Amino acid sequence: MAARDDLAGVVDLFDWLTRAELSRALSELAFKQRAEADADAIAAAIDVAVAEYALVPAPPAALSGAGSDADVDAGVDAADVADPAAGIDRDDVALAVGPAAFPSLPAGAEDLPHILDVPERDVDRSALSAAVLDRLSADAVAAINESDAERLADLADVTYDIEAWAPVDAAEIRERIVAELG
Structure with a gap:
């Protein structure tokens, strides 16, 4: 595949x-x-x-x-x-x-x-990035609640990816993840 x-x-x-x-x-x-x-x-x-x-x-x-x-x-x-x-x-x-x-x-x-x-399509990056940031936050909370260190490490990487991908600030999510992994 x-x-x-x-x-x-x-x-x-x-x-x-x-x-x-x-x-x-x-x-x-x-x-x-x-x-x-x-x-x-x-x-x-x-x-x-x-x-x-x-x-x-x-x-x-x-x-x-x-x-x-x-x-x-x-x-x-x-x-x-x-x-x-x-x-x-x-x-x-x-x-x-x-x-x-x-x-x-x-x-x-x-x-x-x-x-x-x-058909021809388009994506509003602003609306998409806001939804992805919300999902990232929810995924981080779920991984914290499950004490899933591996998932948290992966999500920490995504916090950097999303900031390079869209004009959003994922620092708060990243800080919470890093504190949990600390």
Whole structure:
């Protein structure tokens, strides 16, 4: 299965994709490479990319393009879309390139815009970065509550990544993590 930065590269071609669209794109790539597409492996690779902040769930307020307004008009809360556990179909969660990604294109990916029927899209980086900062804070609190030092160390790295990725200040989160690891 594609590495997290390859997944980010595929998403970057379109600005954002739903999990279902990304899964389809990866299946198309596997077909082009004459490989077998394993739906479970694709889902697991996406989960890893999201957990590692290479891909991030995007709230409706950060999305533009066909289909993005439907979620907002339906009264879906941005936090719900960013949290599949809140009852939104997991495949409908929009994903954008996150702060820990170094997007790269897997072989054949340059053809995906011609293969997939995905309308032109855009991501509001300000709204996306605010949602990612909120998620980072919540993830840090959860890791602190679980005394998960390994996850805290990973999240500390993400606090630097997010500051390089967007004009946000993650110092307070980082200081709390460092104090906990101390």
